[in-house]
Amino acid sequence: GYQDLWPSGWWKSYATDRPLIYFPNFQIPSGDTFGVRNFWWQQPWGTSLGGVLNKQINDHSLKFGSNVRLKRGDAARYFFANMAFTFNNTANTTAGALTTTGNPWASFLLGALDPGGSSVNFIPLQEANTEMYAFFVQDDFKLSRKLTLNLGLRYEYEGGYWDSKNRIPQNLDLTNPIPGMQAAIDPKIAALNAGTTGKTVAQLMAESAGRKSYLYNGAFAFTEENNNRATQSDPYQFMPRLGLAYRLNDKTAIRFGYGRFFTPNSLADGGNEPLGSLDLGSFSPTTNVLPALQGIPQAFLSNPFPQGLTQPVGKANGRYTNLGDNITIDEYQRRPPISDRINFSVQREIWGRSVVDVTYFKNFVSRDQFTVNLNMVDPRLSYKYGAELSRTVANPFFNYGTEATFPGALRRQATVSVATLLKPYPQYGNLTQTSTDLGKFRNQSLQIRLQRPHRNGFSFLATYAYVLANAQLYYDEQDQYDGILTRLNEPDPRHRIVAAGTYELPIGRSKRFGGNMHRALDLALGGWQLATTYTYRSGAYLRFGSLLAPQTVKQTSEVGSNKYWFDITGFTRIPAFTRRTNPLQYDNLKGPNFSNVDAVLSKKFALTEKFKLEFRLEAYNALNGMNFGTPNLNITASDFGRINAQAPDYFGRQLQYMFRLEF
Numbered sequence: 001g002y003q004d005l006w007p008s009g010w011w012k013s014y015a016t017d018r019p020l021i022y023f024p025n026f027q028i029p030s031g032d033t034f035g036v037r038n039f040w041w042q043q044p045w046g047t048s049l050g051g052v053l054n055k056q057i058n059d060h061s062l063k064f065g066s067n068v069r070l071k072r073g074d075a076a077r078y079f080f081a082n083m084a085f086t087f088n089n090t091a092n093t094t095a096g097a098l099t100t101t102g103n104p105w106a107s108f109l110l111g112a113l114d115p116g117g118s119s120v121n122f123i124p125l126q127e128a129n130t131e132m133y134a135f136f137v138q139d140d141f142k143l144s145r146k147l148t149l150n151l152g153l154r155y156e157y158e159g160g161y162w163d164s165k166n167r168i169p170q171n172l173d174l175t176n177p178i179p180g181m182q183a184a185i186d187p188k189i190a191a192l193n194a195g196t197t198g199k200t201v202a203q204l205m206a207e208s209a210g211r212k213s214y215l216y217n218g219a220f221a222f223t224e225e226n227n228n229r230a231t232q233s234d235p236y237q238f239m240p241r242l243g244l245a246y247r248l249n250d251k252t253a254i255r256f257g258y259g260r261f262f263t264p265n266s267l268a269d270g271g272n273e274p275l276g277s278l279d280l281g282s283f284s285p286t287t288n289v290l291p292a293l294q295g296i297p298q299a300f301l302s303n304p305f306p307q308g309l310t311q312p313v314g315k316a317n318g319r320y321t322n323l324g325d326n327i328t329i330d331e332y333q334r335r336p337p338i339s340d341r342i343n344f345s346v347q348r349e350i351w352g353r354s355v356v357d358v359t360y361f362k363n364f365v366s367r368d369q370f371t372v373n374l375n376m377v378d379p380r381l382s383y384k385y386g387a388e389l390s391r392t393v394a395n396p397f398f399n400y401g402t403e404a405t406f407p408g409a410l411r412r413q414a415t416v417s418v419a420t421l422l423k424p425y426p427q428y429g430n431l432t433q434t435s436t437d438l439g440k441f442r443n444q445s446l447q448i449r450l451q452r453p454h455r456n457g458f459s460f461l462a463t464y465a466y467v468l469a470n471a472q473l474y475y476d477e478q479d480q481y482d483g484i485l486t487r488l489n490e491p492d493p494r495h496r497i498v499a500a501g502t503y504e505l506p507i508g509r510s511k512r513f514g515g516n517m518h519r520a521l522d523l524a525l526g527g528w529q530l531a532t533t534y535t536y537r538s539g540a541y542l543r544f545g546s547l548l549a550p551q552t553v554k555q556t557s558e559v560g561s562n563k564y565w566f567d568i569t570g571f572t573r574i575p576a577f578t579r580r581t582n583p584l585q586y587d588n589l590k591g592p593n594f595s596n597v598d599a600v601l602s603k604k605f606a607l608t609e610k611f612k613l614e615f616r617l618e619a620y621n622a623l624n625g626m627n628f629g630t631p632n633l634n635i636t637a638s639d640f641g642r643i644n645a646q647a648p649d650y651f652g653r654q655l656q657y658m659f660r661l662e663f
Contacts, residue, residue, distance in 0.1 A: 010305055014080070014122040024081035027117065028104045037082060041125075044073030044274045061140040069132040071266070075276035076125050083304065084117030089297045111301030118289040118299065122312050126280060127165070128273040130266060132158040138241070150243030150257075157237060158264050160229035160334060161273055167314065168223045168230040169281035169321075171332040174374070174425065176219035176319070181400075181427065185216065188396035189426070194418045195391035201421045204385070208378040210481060211424040218425065220321035222281065231334035231435075237262045251349040263337040268369060268435065279328065282321045285310040287409070293392045293417060307412045317407050324397065324408020326429035335437045340364040354460075357449040368439035368471065372480065375431040377422045379478040379579065386577040389419040397427065439485060443469040457504035465496045476546070476580050491541035491585055493594075499534045523605065531600045532622075539590035540630070547635040548572045549582035555589050559643045565591075565631040568641040591630040594647060597622045604662075612662040617655065624653040 002011055002021070015021050022036035050067035089112035091102030107114070138152035161168060192201040206212045223230060239260040246254045266273070287309045289299035299305065310325060317323070345359035382389055392415040400406050410416070410429070425431060445467040452460040469492065472485040479486065506512035508526020509519070517526065550570035558564060566589055574580060599622040605613040627647040632639045 006302075006304075008303070010303075010309065011081070011120070013309060013311060014120055017124065018078055018080075020078070021080060024083055026108075027082060027084045028108060029084075029086055038077050038079035040075070040077055040276060042073070042075040042275050044071070044075060046071045046073075059142045063138040063140075064136070066135040067133075071128070071130050071274050073274050074125055074127060075274060076123050077276035078123050079121045080123075081120040081304075082118060083301065084114040085112065086114040086117070088114060088116075089292065091295075110297075112297040113289045113299040113301060113304055115289050115291040115299065118304065119286050120305065120309065121284065121286045122309075123284055124280065124312070126276055126278045126284075127163045128161050128275075128278045129163065130159055130161050130274075132156065132264065132266075146247045148245045150241065150245075152241035152243075154239040154241065155237060156239070156262060156264070157233065157235060158266065159233055160231035160265065161278060162223060162228045162230065163278070163280075166223045166225060166228055167280045167283040169220070169279060169329050170223050170227070170230055171221045172327060172329055172431070173219040173221065174215070174217050174431075176217055178216050178218055178320075178323070178427065181216040182214070184400065185396050185426075186214065188394075189214070189421055192393045192396070192421070194385075194393070195388040197385055197388050201393065201418055204381060204418070205422050207381060207384075208422070209380055210378060214426055215424050216427060218323060218428065219319040220281075220317075220323075220327075221319070222315050222321075231265070231330050231332055233265065234262075234335050237336070253347045255343070255345045255347070257341075257343040259341050261339040261341065263339065265334060265336055268336055279330075281329075282310075282317065282407075283312055283314050285312050286326075288326070290409075290413065291417065293415060294390055307409050310407070310409060313407065317404055320405050320407060322408060323427060324406050324410035324429075326432070328432040328434065330435045331433055331437070334435060335367050337368050337437070337441075338366045340366075352452060352455060354450065354452040357447075357451075359447040359449070361443075361445045361447065363441075363443040365441035365443070367437035368441045369434075370436045370438045371432060371434045372436050372438070373430050374433055375423045375425045375428055376477070376481045377419050378481055379476075381422060382419070383577050383579055389422070390417050392416065393418055393421070396421070439472040440487075441469070441471045443467070454502070457506060458501070460499075460501040462499040463497070466494060467492065467496065468494060475584065478579060488584060489541070491543050493537040493540050495536070495538040497534070497536040500532065502529065502531045504529050528601065528603045531602070533598045535594070535596045535598075537594040539593050541585045541587075542566075542589050542591055542630065542633060543585050544582060544633055545635070546580035547574050547582055551583070553586050553589050557592075559592075559628055564641040565643050566641055571635060571640065573635050592628040592643070592647075594627050596625060596627065596650075610663050614658075614660045614662060616658045616660070618658070620654040620656070621650070621652060 002015070003009070019041060020039065022039070024035050025037040026034040047070040048067065049069075050065065052063060052065040055062040055064075085104050085108040087102030087104050087107065089102070090106040090110065134154065134156040136152060136154040138150065141149045141151070143149055186202075189205075190200055190202040193199075194201045194204050197204065205214065239262065241257075241259045243257040244255065248254060287305055287307075289304055290307055292298060313321075315321070340363070342362045343359065345357060347355060347357045349355050377389075395410070395413050395416045397406065397410050398412075398414050400411055403411075406427075408429075410427070420426070445465050447466075448464045450460070450462045452458070469490040470487050471490060472487050474480040474484070475486045505528045507514050507528070509515060509517060509522045511526060514522070514526065548571065554567040556564055556566055574582075599619045600616060601619075602614060602616040605615070607613055627650050628643045629645045629647045631641050631643045634640060
């Protein structure tokens, strides 16, 4: 077991109080994974109580309602160890890591661990409790025989998560100075020479476009008995609703609607917190392997964590919690995303009681949430000084203070890279703030829907949608450092068609053909039903990473040996320490379209008055068509620009037979 693999026993303190421990997860980027990454232990439960009161007053139809939801439960996602091996640790990093050198299997044979994906976690049993309260009032007012007005208002409040043991990290106050640190550390950094740049580390920091000097601030806080919520929720979540319905004539109706919606925190977070994904900070520490120094790995499989494990000290370190480590924490002043939705539709009955519906939908999302790093090095310094920033210098925080006042791994490293000391808060690693309400999202669609009700054995439903969405994002790390958001169209398919029909074959007793056929013949030929579904999506726009690329690209749409989906002329690997300039996506460059037909042939056999036997033959990809995947967009791959595989989760024709007894 673990004792045979690691006789030193470094892992024991993280393995306590676990119901099971599996072989550690070994991950190699070629897709090979060995061992178990994590497993789940969950006992969630929830309670919901609601009521609605209806009242009719003349032409007003009033509704009043309220709802209370409680989420409780114990859970844990028992992640333990992930050991990643990538090309980086056997690559040539003298002038910047080149992805054409190195090999993940070579790194594995050497036992050289990748610092970007290798870590070990201590996971205790968690509690994630929250409540949601809501009420609404609505008035449906008939202004005339043809016009109806709908007015409504809804209010919701969802408190932040809380834990009965008050173990949840709540806030990192980056305006609160750390006592004595500036006086002790500033002179040390000022005396450090930054490699062969001819400058000190402090002088390089002064060249940053943003913060030019250090901030030795930081006071960590957990939830407490009288302040037990992980985040402070928005108390003003009022959501107005407006609707109009106008009957133009007996066959035509026009509808308009507006509504405001707040995304509940539990959904914005992903909804997995009650299932064991709650962040418990120093009650559940993560220890990452040490970063490479001047291209030389510092962590090997034989001794993955020579710096020791960060212990689960809980609140013992007070404000100094996680000082010297990476920190991930929610934005405390929690403002959930707001969605303002407008809907306008026209419905018209046409021939054969069929109905056509044309709808325009617009969605304005504000306070869209991002994950941001509050402790970035100015990328311009990397572009200017290149590999010099990876050179090692004496660590000014080495053995600084005590384990209680500086508990993180940074205190235990004798040397660090120059880049480590070019962050505005050098006493921390990455400061990752989740749920940061910075962005905006826009979505609009034109939808056309045709429905034919079941008549003469045939029913049909077809929908077409043109969808266009755009969101704000960071073009690259420099824009993230500068806080510049770029609005860009989403890469999702623009055109979508779904059509479904059901047809009862007119053969058999009481049918159009063979109405008087023998029962035995009817048993074989009569009563069959065919149902089909057709799906079409236009190609998704292709998103590119950092590379050198032309400003315009021709799409060739060729698939096969030595053929390219687009003209790759002008595409090449970006030199190390160079800012990207290529577009994220091109307006004319899309992946393959998707088209598919599924079908079901079925028949019911009446065995007796109470018993029926149904037979179904289901054909997925009934026409045995081919849908291709997207081209390879990895500029270092030999098949860059080519399509070598079919679409994910898409296969050749599959037939499924089923018998079902009904009684």
